[in-house]
Amino acid sequence: MRRSLALNGALLPVTLVLAGCGLQPLYGGGAGSVAARGLSQIEVGPIAGEAGWLVANSLRDRLGAGGTAASPRYRLDVRLDDQLEGLGLRGDDSIGRERRTLRARYQLVDLASDEIVIDATAGSDAGIDVVSSEYAVIAAERTALERLSTEVADQIVTRVALTLREGR
Structure with a gap:
């Protein structure tokens, strides 16, 4: 009991400081918030390539209305640059990392x-170990692309929601 009171007494000043700092939840108000309503009014334009397909799907998943609003107010145009480069040479001059x-x-x-x-x-990047199995390397490259697509989509949606x- 005494420990609970001490903990509550310690948390009260922290709560008051956070309340006064001006932080507001991005989606405060849930689906009716300004950010959520604005995101549901965005259509995602076509994005070329495999990475484009992955990013477009991730964007549509995060936009509330699936990125295919009935009467969109905004269009999101995205151009991607997907690079895969070899790093770290082994003793036999083969690539050890990508x-x-x-x-x-x-x-x-608008x-x-x-x-x-x-x-x-x-943008984002990922490191990939190059191992002796070609299948494992291809699977790792594919997994990295899927993860990067999700990260890039998250960055885009966060910036758009804040704006x-x-x-604006």
């Missing part, structure tokens, strides 16, 4: 005025 980099340049376009609301980039919440 780095996969996925970069996205994206624009959020369809009513054709104004570009956001013009930004997102829409600010009322």
Whole structure:
């Protein structure tokens, strides 16, 4: 009992400090929040390639209405740069490690005025060990691409949600 009171007494100042710092939840209000309503009004334009298919699906999953709004207010245009490069040479001059980099340049376009609301980039990279099994290396490269696609989509949606919440 005494420990519980001490813990509550210690947490009260922390709670008051956090309440006064101006932090607000991005999706405060749930599906009715400004950010969630804005995200559901975005359609995702076509994105070329396998990485494009993965990023587009990840974006649609995160946009609330599946990225196919009935009457979209915005369009999200994305161009990807997917690079796979060899690093670290072994004694026999074979590659021992690879780095996969996925970069996205994206624009959020207001369809009513054709104004570009956001013009930004997102990206991530992953390291891949090159082992003796070619199948294992291909599987690792594929897994890295899937993970990078998810990370890039998360970065894009977060930036777009913040911008829409600010009322731009």
